[in-house]
Amino acid sequence: MIIDIFLLASWIGSVAFALSGFLVGVRTQLDIMGVFILAFITANGGGIIRDVLIGQTPMALQDISAIVLVLATFGFGMALCWAKYLEVEKRGLFVISDSIGLVAFSLTGALVGIDADLNLFGVTVLSFLTATGGGILRDVLVNEVPSVFRSEFYGSVSILVAFALFFLHHMGLESELTITAIFVFALFLRLVAHKMGWSLPRLKFSND
Secondary structure, eight states: OHHHHHHHHHHHHHHHHHHHHHHHHHHTTOOHHHHHHHHHHHHHHHHHHHHHHTTOOOGGGTOHHHHHHHHHHHHHHHHHHHTTOOOGGGSHHHHHHHHHHHHHHHHHHHHHHHHTTOOHHHHHHHHHHHHHHHHHHHHHHTTOOOGGGTSSSOHHHHHHHHHHHHHHHHTTOOSHHHHHHHHHHHHHHHHHHHHHTOOOOOOOOOOO
16 A cells, blocks of 8 residues: 555656756757756656666666656646746645655655665665756756755755664664655655745855
8 A cells, every 4th residue: 555655656756856847948948859858857867866876777767657757747848838837836736746756756765775775874865866866967957056955945855754764674663654654744844844944054154
């Protein structure tokens, strides 16, 4: 049952991420191929990086659902362009979908790291990259500072998820119930942080 829930959560997140890549591509005036590639990379780039790091063939290149979801999202994005409605990222449904994807991919990355018998740092890196790697690649490709490094409480959620799951696993408390509890808490934390505008402190240096 939990596998079905997280599979659905991953699909929802993939659609939100792909739509984010599509919109960035449109706003930076890429051609159709460029927009599609950006959508695909945003949705699947993190998982591809994760799988390459642990020496596996990327799931995005094996599971047909990855390209199907991007194609469907691309079609939806084209409809948004036709309707001249490209501000969906500010809508609550998009924020929720994006947050679901963030947490689901964070958990997936952390579980893969645990299965690969990585240490805490390795598990955290895989969790972070699985959830945010696609967005980082997206921003780099359009010559922008990755939003995860300057936006609100976002990548931090991935790190907290990795820490929680790692310690639960090594205390023998990893189960469907505890994984679900982490998912719910992390999703709640991300949505509250977005609502409240929380962010990590920024370093500022004076020239005086």
